[in-house]
Amino acid sequence: MMADLGLRSYQEEVVERALQGENIIIWLPTGGGKTRAAVYVAKRHLETTPQAKVVVLVNKVQLVDQHYTKEFKPYLGRDYTLMAVSGESEEKDFFGPVVKKSDVVICTAQILYNALINMEEAKHVELSDITLLIIDECHDTHKDSVYNKVMAFYVERKLKREQPLPQILGLTASPGSGGAKILEKAVDHVLEICANLDSAIVSTKIYVSELKQNVPRPVKTFDIVEKRLEDPFGDHLKCMMEMIHEYMNVPPDVTLRECGTQEYEADVVILEQRGVREGNRLLAQCALHLREYNDALLINDTLRMMDAYRSLEEFYKFITATDGTDFFLVGLFQENQVELQKQARDSRYENPKMGKLESTLLQRFGPSVNSKGILFSKTRKSIHCLNDWVLHNKALQEAGIKPAILTGAGNGGTYMTQNKQADTIRNFRDNTVNLLISTSVAEEGLDIPECNLVVRYGLLTNEIAQQQASGRARARDSQYSVVAEKGGKEVKRELINESLEELTKKAIAKVQEMSVREFRTKETLQSRWRSEAWKEFC
Template identity: 80%
Template sequence: VAALEGKCVAAPEPPSAGPSEYTMASVPLIQPNFMALMVTVWGALGSILQFCCVGLQKKRCRMAEDLELRGYQEEVVERALRGENVIIWLPTGSGKTRAAVYVAKKHLETTRGAKVVVLVNKVHLVAQLYTKEFEPYLGHGYTLVPVSGDSKEKDFFGPVLKDSDVVICTAQILYNAMTNMEETKHVELSDITLLIIDECHNTHKESVYNKVMACYVEKKLERELPLPQILGLTASPGTGGAKNLEKAVDHVLEICANLDSAIVSTKNCVSELKQKVPRPVKQFDIVDKRLEDPLGDHLKRMMEMIHEYMNIPPDFNLRKCGTQEYEADVVILEQNGVKQNNRLLAQCALHLRQYNDALLINDTLRMMDAYRSLNEFYKNKSTTAIDGTDYFLAGLFQENQVELKKLAGDSRYENPKMGMLETTLLTQFGPSVKSKGILFSKTRKSIYCLKDWVLDNKALQEAGVKAAILTGAGNGNTHMTQADTIRDFRDDKVNLLISTSVAEEGLDIPECNLVVRYGLLTNEIAQLQASGRARAKESRYSVVADKGGKEVRRELTNECLEKLSIEAIAKVQQMSTPEFRTKLQKEAVCLRKLTEAGKREKRGRNTAASVKLLCRNCLKVVACGSDIKLLDDMHYVNVNPDFEHYTVGGEVNINKSFEDWEPGRTINCSTCNQVQWVLCQLKLS
């Protein structure tokens, strides 16, 4: 509507050259000068719309042009662009996923009825790959849908895949859809034209990746076509525990066979790869073991008293206290106690594990952290004692509690590794120094203790260290919390992430100039991924450990295994492998069928009614196997209406909402008040 001389006049029908989708009412009586004005307006409007359309086209072209690959990326995608099944092997931070996006884009452009599915092995990677990688480059021209266990789309996966061009999901979501015969949930591998598998070195043994690919391999051997093209992504396939080249080659061949793919890497652009993805400077920050450890010695004496009380079977030898081997031994002892209905043996073994945990913490963290760990365990034990074993174990701790706390507070015997860790951090952090680092430790408990230590450490606070915890989702941690932490790290609100192994694989973490591995024993793949987090120039990778300790030996062993893996890949790449892959695939199918038959035979040995479920604490029978049903392939539920061996406890608070169930109160043993179950409200479909 145009306004002229105080009058409103409706515009006429636009000329034929104008934008036809716009129609306006014409006015029967209109002055000639108004007509000239309206034509001018329509001409201008047409030009504006034409400019907008051109701008949109330019934006789309620009987004497509932005998806440019480096030389080494172009080299590794060549065979994938020809439709071959390949595993892209590139180091962490080199842009494997970006190369996969490029392959997906070309596949969508050239394949009629293309359906791309991207599989990840961790829930948080669904949103990350969607937001950071695929949506920015493909979202303008294609329909992309992220699907995880938290999303409603998982219940309608069949229609979702049918109506989408690209689906990003966990491997479990796809496998559930493949095995579920309901029309709204079922999909076939033949519905997919390109299957991208992130962190594909996990395609082995009983992993969900391998279950998906087992279906693929069986269909291939039975010539059930069509099947999707496979594109795997990995920083290292590892050696599978092999210590020599022959067995390492066998492992790489097995991964290739499981994925029905050849493994490709850059040959002509190695110098560019090294320039774009520099390796950090590695250093071992070694300390001498403390000469005296009064707290550790006192804990060991208490453990000896428990050994004497429990009367360990003469044919059972416990290994050295304060080691992972000792922990494995007491776990077996507890299991034996339950099987024999020997509560004394089971409970003593359970408590010994807590003492061993305290020794491990004392060796890695502060002495006070070790004391607090044990004190927390015993807080409620004295009030729930039901026999002489409980009174002995609780009494032993109470008698020694004051002395333990006193020893834990004696700074003369503090853990020297903590001092070395402080020195390592201070070499990179300072009031006027801009640094970012990741501190890797083994357990959730240890990373929370390390954060408390950073906050309590005056020197680190003066150096401007701002620490935050990064763990996997679970135990009250949501994916949103995880994303918030990484965003704070990117925005410099946090400059030190203290993390478990969750940050070693897959997470989109900005460049760091310091990576510290503290008290970790992992394989060569995890070590390689951790070092790949130090992406900034002149970055450092530090291993803080005792002189001659297991951590140093494992680190050096992993370096050798990394080289062995590289040699094995080179050997495999020189082979003509398709026939050998088929042979391995046939053997794998036979082995899988034998394993499944063995599992079925084992399940059939006992009827459900003959299986008894015991309270772990008091060993009282609380349910039968026939009382337990599996709902929706995920919820194990006691459906016996006469179930009565319980009391209702407090509310269960979970920092997360679930689509198909809500947590209620705890269900406790009526004899000893041990928490056994959770009362849930299920929303059955």
């Protein structure tokens, strides 16, 4: 029967304990087929469990339809009633009856959580109504995440032995180290995730070689550039910021850190809030403008000088002077505008990272080369700038690069609708687009075709995000590139993440080596502590 779903041997291995009714976290790398394995467990559960009810939780709205259409419906739709419910579905308002009438419900975790706390008959659901709860990307079951809020109900009821509870099946590519730097603490983190999900963690032991063969890891390269020796444009911005510092008369109890850093941005945000709170418009407005200058410096460090200049130009386009503070701030920009624009156009001082990014892309793309790539960057603003750069770069256009932007779904001009997301991924699949320029939204979950190039550009993330991004480069002989400045934060973070990835593997191995008694003792202690921590909440 496993052949119906085409499971590989390593997938058969990791579902074995779940088929016996145990609570299990399946740990397989991105592209390893975790969801397909979960579909098989759901199928067997429905076949063998009286009055079976399967609920699949996801942490992104777009994954509801994706899991329904691509995974669960094709294999279960003939024999069972399936329903996909998200915040955009009318069914969310009648979630109680939907669960009662369906065999399988795929929904966002927020939908289920709302149903657990809502006592209206049409909307309420009890955990005892569910016999199998599948939690996708279950490494998010920590702190105040909605997954953890759902599991808080579960743990509380289990400890009180109040009612029947569903079997739990978690899916993850990495539980992470939880910020731990030593093995003992990383083991504690993995145990905490296990306790939060009341589950043991399983991975393939017998079929590791088959897994590696079917989910090959990309070749990793550090494409490093030297720091630019001169930066007249950036220096000019810093001089203007110093003039604003003097004008605003920074309070003596305030220390502003280095301009052009995230730390400085945090400082001026606090300063702006203080100005608003104290009714000090001079302080608030100067801090607001300083944040824009700092943003321009950050853009200048990652993108083109002209992108940084345009961000300031766009900001001042909508500023109307109403008092002396405004006249000073607007006047300062206008007095320096021509010189800033001239400096931004001086190619001698252009950001060397852009040149390195260009050469990295050209190594994989060409007129007669069929490549697919994802370029990850931090902000929506940066990916829009990078998309514009690719479209107007002669060498990249001659190489046949066809870019498209991919951002998270939401409201507002910088977000994408779910339909637009789906269209972009469809275009990527059929080669109308061959380079996705994306925020972190493409790191996990979305059904994106395998790539032979993944580039991380101007990113500082944890080891989970790094592994998920790397997992997108699943084509044979693929490359995972980090384009960064020599000795910069990105390189340091990447190396730390590599160490944390290895630490996580060792921690999982330690947990798996524990005797059943030792594991259950440690897990129960974690659960009891967690239950106390959530008692007020529940």
